[in-house]
Amino acid sequence: MTAPDLQQIGREMSAARTAVPLQSRPKFDIESRDFFNAIGHAIADGDTARASALLTQWSRRREVLTTAPECAAAPPCLVRRKGENITDYINRCIDAKGK
Secondary structure, three states: OOHHHHHHHHHHHHHHHHHOOHHHHHHHHHHHHHHHHHHHHHHHOOOHHHHHHHHHHHHHHHHHHHHOHHHHHOOOOOOOOOOOOHHHHHHHHHHHOOO
């Protein structure tokens, strides 16, 4: 994957937002920004396997966010950082909803 691929991913994320129910859009914005940044870092690091896995995970999240409006009440599902323990990850997800 390359920088132009990342630009295309960003365009697709922006376009997908229109299919998200209004109550879920703030959550979509948080999650899409986190996934976009993580994918960008993976591409910059030359880790195409991680970038591909993150794209697959994002595709699943996008499906949930566009078809399940009740998910707006749950904390965002962020990308777990390398080396991040589960408690820190969960706290970061919960804290992100307040932003």
